[in-house]
Amino acid sequence: METTAKKYNIWIIILSIAIPVVVAILFTVKIDVQLPVFLPPIYATLNAFTALMLVLAFWAVKNQKIALHEKLMKTAIGFSVLFLVLYVAYHMTSDSTKFGGEGTIKTVYFVILITHIILSVIVIPFVLVTYVRAITNQVELHKKIARFTFPLWLYVAVTGVVVYVMISPYY
Numbered sequence: 001m002e003t004t005a006k007k008y009n010i011w012i013i014i015l016s017i018a019i020p021v022v023v024a025i026l027f028t029v030k031i032d033v034q035l036p037v038f039l040p041p042i043y044a045t046l047n048a049f050t051a052l053m054l055v056l057a058f059w060a061v062k063n064q065k066i067a068l069h070e071k072l073m074k075t076a077i078g079f080s081v082l083f084l085v086l087y088v089a090y091h092m093t094s095d096s097t098k099f100g101g102e103g104t105i106k107t108v109y110f111v112i113l114i115t116h117i118i119l120s121v122i123v124i125p126f127v128l129v130t131y132v133r134a135i136t137n138q139v140e141l142h143k144k145i146a147r148f149t150f151p152l153w154l155y156v157a158v159t160g161v162v163v164y165v166m167i168s169p170y171y
Contacts, residue, residue: 008132016125039090044164046083051157100170116159123152
């Protein structure tokens with residue numbers, strides 16, 4: 001178990017660094033391709049589904065429905081990965097939309113956006129460690145970190161939807 005945990009730890013570190021770095025690099029790449037779908041409402045919906053899966057998984061674990069909790073968490077991870085792929089694809093093929101609001105609403109938007117972006121990077125190792133502790137049957141350690149991972153990840157998923165709703169009139 002110790003060797004397996006060390007292998008996972010190496011991957012957690014690599015992915016926690018690589019994902020934000022690769023996303024940042026890909027944001028500088030522009031591809032002159034028109035995608036067949038309008039992606040922002042799709043990836044906002046994926047964020048909403050992620051939030052829903054997280055809430056349902058929380059309910060499931062509180063009601064000792066561990067197998068359901070596991071399926072819901074794997075689904076939440078899948079939605080998050082698909083979100084990230086579509087989000088990066090959109091930003092590689094489209095110019096960023098500027099928020100058109102002014103005054104207080106603009107401040108609110110940027111506070112939500114900035115906290116969303118910062119926490120979306122911070123939550124990566126939390127999600128990975130929480131998942132590894134679950135799949136390696138370290139239940140008590142899983143519970144300890146999940147107390148932090150759940151609200152962070154839920155905040156990121158919900159604020160992703162809020163950011164979309166706030167900027168959508170300006171597309």
